Amino acid sequence: MKDWPLWEVFIRSKQGLSHKHVGSLHAADAQMALENARDVYTRRNEGISIWVVESAHIHASTEDTEAFFDPANDKIYRHPTFYDLPDAVKHM
Amino acid sequence: MHFQYLLQLGDNALILSQRLGEWCGHGPVLEQDIAMTNIALDLLGQARMLLTHAGELEGKGRSEDTLAYFRDAHQFHNALLVEYPNTDWAYTIARQFFFDAFAFHNYQALLQSRDERLAAIAEKSLKETTYHLRYSSEWMVRLGDGTETSHQKMQAAVDALWMFTGELTTPSEADRLMAEAGIAPDLSKIKPLWEAKVNAILEEATLTKPDNNWMQSGGKEGRHTEYLGYMLAEMQHLQRTYPGNEW
Numbered sequence: 001m002k003d004w005p006l007w008e009v010f011i012r013s014k015q016g017l018s019h020k021h022v023g024s025l026h027a028a029d030a031q032m033a034l035e036n037a038r039d040v041y042t043r044r045n046e047g048i049s050i051w052v053v054e055s056a057h058i059h060a061s062t063e064d065t066e067a068f069f070d071p072a073n074d075k076i077y078r079h080p081t082f083y084d085l086p087d088a089v090k091h092m
Numbered sequence: 093m094h095f096q097y098l099l100q101l102g103d104n105a106l107i108l109s110q111r112l113g114e115w116c117g118h119g120p121v122l123e124q125d126i127a128m129t130n131i132a133l134d135l136l137g138q139a140r141m142l143l144t145h146a147g148e149l150e151g152k153g154r155s156e157d158t159l160a161y162f163r164d165a166h167q168f169h170n171a172l173l174v175e176y177p178n179t180d181w182a183y184t185i186a187r188q189f190f191f192d193a194f195a196f197h198n199y200q201a202l203l204q205s206r207d208e209r210l211a212a213i214a215e216k217s218l219k220e221t222t223y224h225l226r227y228s229s230e231w232m233v234r235l236g237d238g239t240e241t242s243h244q245k246m247q248a249a250v251d252a253l254w255m256f257t258g259e260l261t262t263p264s265e266a267d268r269l270m271a272e273a274g275i276a277p278d279l280s281k282i283k284p285l286w287e288a289k290v291n292a293i294l295e296e297a298t299l300t301k302p303d304n305n306w307m308q309s310g311g312k313e314g315r316h317t318e319y320l321g322y323m324l325a326e327m328q329h330l331q332r333t334y335p336g337n338e339w
Binding site: 004025026027028031032035036039040043 | 121122123124126127130227230234
């Protein structure tokens with residue numbers, strides 16, 4: 001069991017529109033990961049859908065933060081709040 | 093007999109819950125530790141409903157707690173299977189699977205009970221037990237059809253526990269009378285359903301069905317293995333020492 005890979009768990013809650021990362025766990029395969037996630041992360045009726053993905057399959061950005069993200073810093077017009085939205089537009 | 097029949101059901105849930113609770117903090121991995129505790133708490137919830145119902149039906153003022161903590165081993169009516177020690181993970185899974193396969197079909201049949209309160213308890217419990225059966229079936233197959241070691245351990249557990257399985261579907265006096273009254277299912281109709289499920293999972297798990305058909309009995313009548321006394325000593329210790337204590 002020490003060799004069981006690590007899995008990341010994503011849960012969509014009842015009201016949620018998308019799956020959110022809630023944590024990780026160990027399991028021998030995908031089915032066990034789903035069942036473990038059910039027991040570890042949905043005990044209080046948190047979810048209606050679970051995704052699991054082996055942590056090894058997640059690729060994270062490793063670039064130096066400054067170069068990677070800073071160019072977006074001074075582009076305030078990219079934020080939706082920069083514009084006046086008509087009342088009819090929902091979910092922004 | 094109605095009272096005793098409810099004790100059979102309630103004690104099955106209570107005693108198995110206590111056994112599973114012994115895994116708390118000792119599970120093979122954190123994830124299964126939590127799974128065991130979840131199932132234990134489901135069963136404890138079922139035991140509470142069943143024992144409360146039993147106590148009120150008896151009408152002598154005994155609450156769920158009185159029934160759980162102030163009866164001795166010979167006054168418990170659970171099947172012998174559920175008091176069997178955890179031993180190892182394979183025993184725990186085999187015990188759970190044999191019990192779940194029974195509980196699932198039993199609760200399903202109890203939906204038709206003339207005891208309406210019992211039918212309502214069965215409806216709530218069935219949802220939980222459906223998952224328990226799925227969980228224990230999945231582990232039977234995973235270990236039975238796993239590595240050579242896991243197969244051997246699973247087969248050893250199945251062989252050792254087999255003689256305690258017959259009692260589940262062998263009617264006691266209470267089972268018989270309650271079936272006649274339309275309160276309990278006819279166990280001769282549950283037996284083939286249990287066997288079909290067990291045969292299917294054993295086959296999928298590449299496990300051999302034991303050919304020993306000699307079965308232990310007595311639990312439902314209050315004749316228990318030595319294991320129950322030790323277990324009750326631990327379970328009841330606090331209430332026996334400080335009756336009515338709360339925390």
